[in-house]
Amino acid sequence: METLTKKNVKVLKHPVISHNLSIIRDKNSSCEIFKNALRRITYPLIFEATSALPLKTVEVETPLEKTETEVFDNSCQLIVAPILRAGMIFCEVVQDILPFANIHHIGMYRDETTLEPVWYYNKRKEIKQDKNKVFVIILDPMLATGNSAIDAIKNFIDKGIKEENMVFMSLISSPEGIEKVTGMFPEVKIVTASLDRQLNSKGYIMPGLGDAGDRIYNTVE
Ligand code: URA
Secondary structure, rough: EEEEOOOOOOEEEOOOHHHHHHHOOOOOOHHHHHHHHHHHHHHHHHHOOOOOOOEEEEEOOOOOOOOEEEOOOOOOOEEEEEEOOOOOHHHHHHHHHOOOEEEEEEEEEEEEOOOOOOEEEEOOOOOOHHHEEEEEEEOOOOOOHHHHHHHHHHHOOOOOOOHHHHEEEEOEEEEEHHHHHHHHHOOEEEEOEEEOOOOOOOOOOOOOOOOOHHHHHHOOO
């Protein structure tokens, strides 16, 4: 299902993903159609993003007999961190699949001149346990310049979270963004549904999908 292009970078490849990406890229797709297609791709992305989460063995009783089975290890903490506003589109599906995750909202917008992220919100639950047992999945549909990704990752590194316990999940990534993030944080895993051609001079991914937030929230001018 996936192509491994670089250590810790997974570009998922699947007919269902390709089909829905085509809907998403099409500028004539309505907001509703766009969001539904994006939700469908969220499933394979989050399954891949969580593929290394630790499990523990428990005993359950089926209607027929007792058996040993595996569940998420509840001595670990899972933090899911959507970067506002576009990252929220992944969040509903992710919360359905991972109801025990703590959602950590990261509010950042991109300064259109410098292309640097400007923080305005950082709402988290205090991390009380062993930092080695904390896992973080950062959500942002577009990994473009990599500046927001790096700031978000640093925010968790500063709290003592290990690089190898972090995943950055995006829908579309640029080669420039991947280079920047992997250059600085080679142990952070990147999961994405497409590696596009390049960034344009305004920091948009080409061919991309335009402004993800505007397409999701129907604010395209
Ligand atoms: N953010 C977007 O929404 N789209 C891009 O192409 C790049 C950054």
